[in-house]
Amino acid sequence: ACGASMERKATSWLSSRPATTKNLHLKRYHHCTFCGYEAGSPFHLKQHMRVHTGERPFQCHLCPQSFKQKPALNEHLFTHTGERPCKCHLCPQSFSRKFALIRHLRTHTGERPYQCPSCPQAFKQSSHLSAHLHQHECR
16 A cells, blocks of 8 residues: 555566666657656656646546546545555554655654755755745845
């Protein structure tokens, strides 16, 4: 649950492909005509283009919400079912979204990955860093 099986699939797919430098330099990039973003495949370019077009083709069948990507819709559906597949292995907490579990794990590890560029302070959440940076601007 919560991305672990996807991680295994990606790893097994990568390990089943021959690692040759010959193929690496042949990679073709697909360029966004709006901003120059380089996508590694037409599929990824199509996904990226939704940033510019606002297209949200994945509609929730239970409410009016729609999404740019299918995984976002799948995550959203947990809000209707109440399912919380992302479980903390250190305490009884569980979450419907992987990012929430990652953020929660920082309460156990003490990790503070968001470092202020102006002072030694660091934060567990990017929003806390943003609020802190605003304090620097006001001084």
